Amino acid sequence: MDRYKPKYIPSWERDYTSNRWAVRQWNPPQGFGVYLFIKFPGRDVEFAAQTVVLGKRAVTTARGEFIGIARKVHDLSSGPRQREALVVYLFESTEAATRFFVSDNRFKQPDFPPPSGACEAWTVVKFLETRNDDLFKTYMLCDNTLRGGTYSEYKEHFANPFAQLILDYGGQPFVVQSIGVDSLRRHHVDQNTMVTLHLFKNEDDIKRMMMDPRYEDLKRRQISMATDFTSVFTIDPQACP
DSSP states (O other): OGGGSOSSOOGGGSOTTOGGGTSOOOOOOOOSOEEEEEEEEGGGHHHHHHHHHHTHHHHHHTTEEEEEEESOEEESSSSSOOOEEEEEEEESSHHHHHHHHHHSTTTTSTTOSTTTTOOEEEEEEOOSOOSOGGGOOEEEEEEEOBSSSOHHHHIIIIIHHHHHHHHHTTOEEEEEEEESOEEEESOOOOTTOEEEEEEESOHHHHHHHHTSHHHHHHHHHHHHHBOOEEEEEEOBSOSOO
16 A cells, blocks of 8 residues: 555645646646557547557657557446547656657647547656556546535545545556646646546456445545546557557
8 A cells, every 4th residue: 555655745635726726837746657648539540550550669769658559438427429549658757748749750740640630639647656567458537627625625535435446446546646637639628627547457347346336425426526527448558469
């Protein structure tokens, strides 16, 4: 459990009305790297996979790492929608991730993936160190914006017990815990949105967790305090098997 203790005070423990949020400046905290997420329509997954392969050298030059490609993103918070996929990278800094995205021959094109250009891209700090990364391929990505109350209340009534529930099902909770993200292209998130990421070994572990009575109770608490947009996806470390 000690390895999951935060290296700094999480943003949502600070007062919601703090002047920190009066004018938002992107100054991400030090962590264990920066994730770059690139999301696009599922019909374009093969083109994106080819882009990953072609950009392999550029990623290395930018001191980054290709984590994987998710060929289908499951949206748990809304009705039927267009099938989506995404690519995940990890870089040592926000600057390195941004530099790679805006310089890659394909990703930088405004119409990526062609012809529609329906791509979203953003970076967010990896807050906690992870273990056995090759075993944890399923991601739960959450965007939550408070309707009222404070971050401390949200943490006490939802985040802390939810972290324990994730641990009980073999996951790694709150690998990302950020207020807002750095949008590189069309990823519109409110500046006060809490963005979190939890890792699991597979989707079956998430399904088992969701059948636990504690999960339903915690989600009710969460929805009473905040909006909820949650997606689940499993990454493949090979872009083109």
